Amino acid sequence: MNDKKKKPQKLKARLPRGFVDRNAADIRAVNEMTAKIREVYERYGFDPVETPLFEYTDALGKFLPDADRPNEGVFSLQDDDEQWMSLRYDLTAPLARHVAENYNDIQLPYRTYRAGYVFRNEKPGPGRFRQFMQFDADTVGAAGVQADAEMCMMMADTMEALGIARGDYVIRVNNRKVLDGLLEAIGLGGDENALARLAVLRALDKFDKFGIDGVKLLLGPGRKDESGDFTKGAGLSDEKVGTVVNNLLFSPNESVQNGQLVYSNQRVLSYLQTNSNLNANFSQGYDELWTMAQMFSACGYAEDRIRIDVSVVRGLEYYTGPVYEAELTFDVTNEKGEKVVFGSVGGGGRYDGLVSRFMGQPVPATGFSIGVSRLMTALKNLGKLGQDEVIAPVVVCVMDRDTESLGRYQKLTQELRNSGIRAEMYQGQKKNFGDQLKYADRRNSPIAIIQGGDERAANEVQIKDLIEGKRLSGEITDNTAWREARSAQYAVAEKDMVEKVREILAAQADDRARNGQD
RNA sequence: GCGGUUGUAGCUCAGUUGGUUAGAGCGCAGGAUUGUGGAUCCUGAGGUCGGUGGUUCGAGACCACCCAACCGUACCA
The missing domain is CATH 3.40.50.800 (Anticodon-binding domain)
Structure with missing residues (x-):
C-alpha cells in the first residue's frame, strides 16, 4: 500500500478550460475560410493591418482591473513597470487605439481588415471558448450611413463567398437611435435610467432564446428558468411592456407581393414613420434606416439578403447608430443529433465614440466582426468544409x-x-x-x-x-x-x-x- | 455569480446491504509473422477509485468540506 504511494506522481496533461487544441483539419478549414473572407474584403478595397495580442488595459475600455478581481472578463497582468496589460477581447478597441496613435499617417477614410484570436475570461460553454478567432472589417473616418450600408452588403457577399446559399442567411439591420428614441418615449431617457435601459435591451436580446413570453417576463417582473433560478426583470408596467413589444417585436413587417406574404423593408419603415415625430432620436434613426434601405434596393440587395429589423439589439454599450448582424437561418444538427438554431455568426455597427476617446476630435467609425470559429462549426455541419481533403503523403x-x-x-x-x-x-x-x-x-x-x-x-x-x-x-x-x-x-x-x-x-x-x- | 447533475485505466463504463489482491470492452505495446496493412490467437503495460479529513476492526461505497467537469441561468464590452 505504502509502496504504491512512493511512485512518482505523473504530471496530468490538461488544457485550461475554455481552450482547445486545433488539429490539421481544423486549421485547414480555418485557412480556407479566411482566404475566402479576405478575398471579399480586398475586393471592396480594404487593406490588412495587424495589432498585437496585448494592449494596455486602459486602451481596451471599461474593464480596468481593480485590486480584488484584476482578471474579471479579461486576462490581465502587470508589466515590470506595474502598468496593467490585457489580452485583447475584440479587434475593435485595438483598432481604435491604432488609428488614434497613428492618426497623422493614416489617410481617412481608413478602410481596413484583420483576423486574429481574441480572449475572454468568462465561463466557457458549448461552442463558446475563451480564445476564438474573429475577422473584422472597419471604415474609420466615414460619418455617412453609406459606409454602414456598404458593410451590410459586404457581409452578405462574404456569406455567399463562404458557400452559404442566399436564403440560408440574412443580414438584419437596426439603428440604436430608434431603440433609444422608443425608450425615451416610455420615460426611460436620461442618464438616471441607464440601468433600466440596459435591462430592457438585454431582455429584447433574449427573444431568440426564450421567445415572446420569456421576453415579456424579463421586461416585467422577471423569469424563473428550469433549474429554478430566478432572473430579475426590468420591472416595466404591463402597459410599457406592451408598447415595447408591439413596436419592436410585433411591428408589421410583411406585405403582399404576387399574392404571397413576404418580408418588406418598406412595410417596416412605413410603420416606423407613423411614430417618427416621437422625438429627435427616433426620427433620426428612422431617416438613417430609410436611407440605407434605399441603397440596398438600388444595389439589388433585396429582403432575402438584408432586412430592416427593429428587433435587432446588438452589443450594449458603444454602438451609436446603425447596428447589423449576420444570422444563419437554417437548422443545424450538432454532434449529439440535436437541432440547434445557430443564430448570429457576426455583427457590428457604428461606434462614433471609440476612437475619439483617445483624441480631442470626433472620429466616426463603423465596422463588423465575423466569428470565424463559430461559423466554422456551422459550415462543417452544412458540409461546406473539408470537401477536398488533403491527401496523406x-x-x-x-x-x-x-x-x-x-x-x-x-x-x-x-x-x-x-x-x-x-x-x-x-x-x-x-x-x-x-x-x-x-x-x-x-x-x-x-x-x-x-x-x-x-x-x-x-x-x-x-x-x-x-x-x-x-x-x-x-x-x-x-x-x-x-x-x-x-x-x-x-x-x-x-x-x-x-x-x-x-x-x-x-x-x-x-x-x-x-x-x-x- | 446562482441552481442542478456527475467524478473508478488513454476512452466508454461495471463494481451487490461497507468485506480478501478494484474488473470488463475498446484502445495501446510486444509476440505468433525481421519482405506485406486487414482478420484471428497469445502475452503485457496502464489506477493517488477527483482531493482532504472523518465514522468503522475494515471505505471505491457512508458523512463533512474542498476541487473539477457537464447542463441550465446570469454576465458577455
Missing part, C-alpha cells in the same frame, strides 16, 4: 538501413516531391517492414513505395496501392493468403515510378469523386 519504406540504401530511399522521396507529390521516407524506429505498412495505413497514406535488395538489383520499385489493397482485404480471411497475395501492388522500373504513382493517385481521386456523388 506517399510513404517510402526503408528496407535496408545502410547509408547507401538510406540515400537511395531519400532520393526516391525527393523525386516524388520534385514532381509535386506529397511524400515522406519512413522515419520511425520499427525495423519490421510490416510495421511500416501499418504506419502508412494508419496515416491514411495512399501509396507505399517498396525497394528491397531484389528490386534494387533489377532497378525496380514496388508500388502498393494502399486504398485498393484495403478494399481487397475485406475478401480475405486467411492471413497467409493475404500476405502472399501482395494485392494491389505493381512492380515498375525505377524511372517510371513517378508516372505510375500519378496514375494511381488519379484513379483514387476518380473513385472518391464517384463515391462522393452517391
Whole structure:
C-alpha cells in the first residue's frame, strides 16, 4: 500500500478550460475560410493591418482591473513597470487605439481588415471558448450611413463567398437611435435610467432564446428558468411592456407581393414613420434606416439578403447608430443529433465614440466582426468544409538501413516531391517492414513505395496501392493468403515510378469523386 | 455569480446491504509473422477509485468540506 504511494506522481496533461487544441483539419478549414473572407474584403478595397495580442488595459475600455478581481472578463497582468496589460477581447478597441496613435499617417477614410484570436475570461460553454478567432472589417473616418450600408452588403457577399446559399442567411439591420428614441418615449431617457435601459435591451436580446413570453417576463417582473433560478426583470408596467413589444417585436413587417406574404423593408419603415415625430432620436434613426434601405434596393440587395429589423439589439454599450448582424437561418444538427438554431455568426455597427476617446476630435467609425470559429462549426455541419481533403503523403519504406540504401530511399522521396507529390521516407524506429505498412495505413497514406535488395538489383520499385489493397482485404480471411497475395501492388522500373504513382493517385481521386456523388 | 447533475485505466463504463489482491470492452505495446496493412490467437503495460479529513476492526461505497467537469441561468464590452 505504502509502496504504491512512493511512485512518482505523473504530471496530468490538461488544457485550461475554455481552450482547445486545433488539429490539421481544423486549421485547414480555418485557412480556407479566411482566404475566402479576405478575398471579399480586398475586393471592396480594404487593406490588412495587424495589432498585437496585448494592449494596455486602459486602451481596451471599461474593464480596468481593480485590486480584488484584476482578471474579471479579461486576462490581465502587470508589466515590470506595474502598468496593467490585457489580452485583447475584440479587434475593435485595438483598432481604435491604432488609428488614434497613428492618426497623422493614416489617410481617412481608413478602410481596413484583420483576423486574429481574441480572449475572454468568462465561463466557457458549448461552442463558446475563451480564445476564438474573429475577422473584422472597419471604415474609420466615414460619418455617412453609406459606409454602414456598404458593410451590410459586404457581409452578405462574404456569406455567399463562404458557400452559404442566399436564403440560408440574412443580414438584419437596426439603428440604436430608434431603440433609444422608443425608450425615451416610455420615460426611460436620461442618464438616471441607464440601468433600466440596459435591462430592457438585454431582455429584447433574449427573444431568440426564450421567445415572446420569456421576453415579456424579463421586461416585467422577471423569469424563473428550469433549474429554478430566478432572473430579475426590468420591472416595466404591463402597459410599457406592451408598447415595447408591439413596436419592436410585433411591428408589421410583411406585405403582399404576387399574392404571397413576404418580408418588406418598406412595410417596416412605413410603420416606423407613423411614430417618427416621437422625438429627435427616433426620427433620426428612422431617416438613417430609410436611407440605407434605399441603397440596398438600388444595389439589388433585396429582403432575402438584408432586412430592416427593429428587433435587432446588438452589443450594449458603444454602438451609436446603425447596428447589423449576420444570422444563419437554417437548422443545424450538432454532434449529439440535436437541432440547434445557430443564430448570429457576426455583427457590428457604428461606434462614433471609440476612437475619439483617445483624441480631442470626433472620429466616426463603423465596422463588423465575423466569428470565424463559430461559423466554422456551422459550415462543417452544412458540409461546406473539408470537401477536398488533403491527401496523406506517399510513404517510402526503408528496407535496408545502410547509408547507401538510406540515400537511395531519400532520393526516391525527393523525386516524388520534385514532381509535386506529397511524400515522406519512413522515419520511425520499427525495423519490421510490416510495421511500416501499418504506419502508412494508419496515416491514411495512399501509396507505399517498396525497394528491397531484389528490386534494387533489377532497378525496380514496388508500388502498393494502399486504398485498393484495403478494399481487397475485406475478401480475405486467411492471413497467409493475404500476405502472399501482395494485392494491389505493381512492380515498375525505377524511372517510371513517378508516372505510375500519378496514375494511381488519379484513379483514387476518380473513385472518391464517384463515391462522393452517391 | 446562482441552481442542478456527475467524478473508478488513454476512452466508454461495471463494481451487490461497507468485506480478501478494484474488473470488463475498446484502445495501446510486444509476440505468433525481421519482405506485406486487414482478420484471428497469445502475452503485457496502464489506477493517488477527483482531493482532504472523518465514522468503522475494515471505505471505491457512508458523512463533512474542498476541487473539477457537464447542463441550465446570469454576465458577455
